[in-house]
Amino acid sequence: MRRLQVISAALNTHCHNDSITLIRPSSSSAKTSNMISSSPLRLWGAENFQYEESPHPSTSLRIPGLTHESFDRDWNPKMTSIMQTSSIARVYAFHTPLPPTSGNEKQTGKTRxxxxxxxLTQEFFTFVSSSEFVMSRALYKKSLKKWPLDMKFTLAHIGTCSIASTSEFFACPDGKTSTASELLWSNTNQFVTVDRATRKATRLPDWYLERYKGKGYMDRGLVVKPFERPAATYAHPSVVQWTDTDNYNHTNWASYVxxxxxxxxxxxxxxxxxxGASSTRSYSPYQAPNLVSAEESARSALHGITRDIVARGLRKLHISYLRExxxxxxxxxxxxxxxxxERELVYFSVVRDGEDVCQMKMWYFDALPEEEDDDYPV
Structure with missing residues (x-):
């Protein structure tokens, strides 16, 4: 746990990194610098790309949105699909040239x-240290169209060696079932700059700090604090597959979820x-060392969460990425x-060789009042 505390402090406050090696570049790092022109993403169909300098640097665009493959068996949007949609939209916004006139500066032939x-990502790797997703109840309305979507992408905070940004996704008004945009979810990410040679967190360059420091809408970066893993947990085994990885051969951020x-x-x-044994053998070959069986492990680990609560939909997700x-x-x-x-709060820790590599907290929605529960998935 001491190492988790050191990592959290280095990534979320000041860039004290002498003993920390970070080698997990984000999906929007240097390898994606030509993603728009060299991949099908250029045919994605995003439109209405705009930029605003004030009150905080931000872009907005309309994206195709979710698809029929984005929903689970309860017809709730899958968290992994929400994450991948957020990631692709962010990459598109990062690597699409800004309009010829942006904010207070007129372009003089130089693409911005x-x-x-x-x-920035030609000079440094960027490491996703933590992420927060906040979902609205509107996301789980079956009568609300989830495609296309409007996105707003805003600078949140600039630290010594970190950048926080927030993307918000809205259902588009169609003039029939809805006349105003409804916020479906938001995603705030904390990126850390990593030296390409040493693979350690490093200070942002002076030119970047001079241009952007103090222009975000948050007073501090995203802090996701580490937590202790108790002795009594249910542990589910996995082997990292090719489909779990990104183009760095690292597990992508959605696979953990x-x-x-x-x-x-x-x-x-x-x-x-x-x-007894038949369901245990077929479903969970792992036997927790401190408990007799997988069934007993599950019963000892969970205290209130139910299938019905999960089916209401995820309200908030915190993720801390610690190792690759x-x-x-x-x-x-x-x-x-x-x-x-809380009955609706669940903790997770992904462990490799006894070390935590990722920690998560998931909050599910509580029940709606009965009179408001007509189209709610319970």
């Missing part, structure tokens, strides 16, 4: 990009299981709740 991202979701559903399944995972490595996703804590 939002937050000068291509230039998929593992967590599967672990939670497995724990609920086993908690409710009245059968590579293809072929074995991991265990631990899931638990605090005894006597």
């Amino acid at each position: 990009f939002f937050l000068d991202w291509p230039r 998929r593992w967590a979701t599967d672990a939670l559903h497995a724990a609920i399944f086993l908690q409710n299981s009245g059968t 995972c590579l293809q072929g490595e074995r991991v265990e996703t631990h899931v638990w709740q605090d005894r006597g804590g």
Whole structure:
């Protein structure tokens, strides 16, 4: 845990990084500098790309939105799809040239990009240290169209060696079922600049700090504090597959959330299981060393979460990325709740060789009043 505290302090406050090696570049780092022109993303169909310098640097655009593959069996948008949509939209906004006239500066033949991202990521890697997603109840309205979507992407905070940005996604008004944009979800990410040679967190360049420091809408960066993993957890095994990785061969940011979701559903399944060894062997070959069986492990780890609560939809997600995972490595996703804590709050830790590589907290929606619950997925 001491190492987690050191990493959290270095990434979220000041750039004290002498003992910290970070080698997980983000998906919008240098390798994506030509993504728009060299991939099908140039045919994505995004439109209405605009830029504003004040009150805070921001871009806005309309994107195709979710697809029929974005929904789970409850017809709720999958968190992994929300994350991938957010990531692609962010990459598009970072690597699309700004309009000829942007803010107070007239262009003089020089192409500019939002937050000068291509230039920054040619000099440095960027490491996603933490992420927050906040979902609205509107996201789970089955009567509300989820395509296309309007996105607003805003600078949140500039630290010594970190950049926080927020993207918001809105349902587009269609003049029939809706006449105003409804916020569906927002995503705030904390990026850390990483020296290409040393693979350690490093100070942002002076030119970048002079241009952007103090222009974000947040007083501080995104801080996701580490937490202790208790002895009694349910642990679900996984092997990192090729489909879990990005173009750096690192586990992509959404795969951790998929593992967590599967672990939670497995724990609920086993908690409710009245059968013995057959379901355990088929569903969870892992036996927690401190508990007799997977069923007992699940029952000891969960204290209030149910299948019905999960089906209401995810309200908030916090993620802290601590170390990289590579293809072929074995991991265990631990899931638990605090005894006597919130029924809708679940903790997760992805562990490799005894070390936490990723920590997550998921808050699910509480129940709506009965009179408002007509089209709510329960």
